[in-house]
Amino acid sequence: MAAKKALEKAIKKRGKKLIISSVYRSITSQYLRYKYFKQGQCGLPLTSIPRKSTHQTGLAIDIEDYKGWQPYLESEGWKWFGAFDSDHFDFFRSGVSDISKLPIKSFQQLWNLNNPEDKLLENGVFDSKTEKRLNQALADGFPKGEKCSIECGFIFQ
């Protein structure tokens, strides 16, 4: 919430539309992005390895016109990453929540629900075992059916 408010203040100060090209990425999103980057697919620029990207915290943005926005964003707590990744800014302030563990824990729980014979620790840590299972997970998701609807409490169509 603090990051959002700081972003709103910067936009109000400048009085201009801020164009954001990337914000939050879940572990699966970052994992695929990194995999595609390494394979030279999709024309992706330099991409951090999963668990290292600050986009997974929900406190990072990539924007257009970084030079024009830099003084406005930095005055509100958004720090420019530097020339190495020039359109990237991170938000730093004590007491701000980092949500990067939530989607990892969600994947671990979903994996365990669908693979009770091969359980992962449900701790939100992207360890080598979790990475291996993420690589094995089907892009279309886990099978749907009566068993899942009962255990998950959802009814899938």
Ligand SMILES: [Zn+2]
């Ligand atoms: Zn970025």
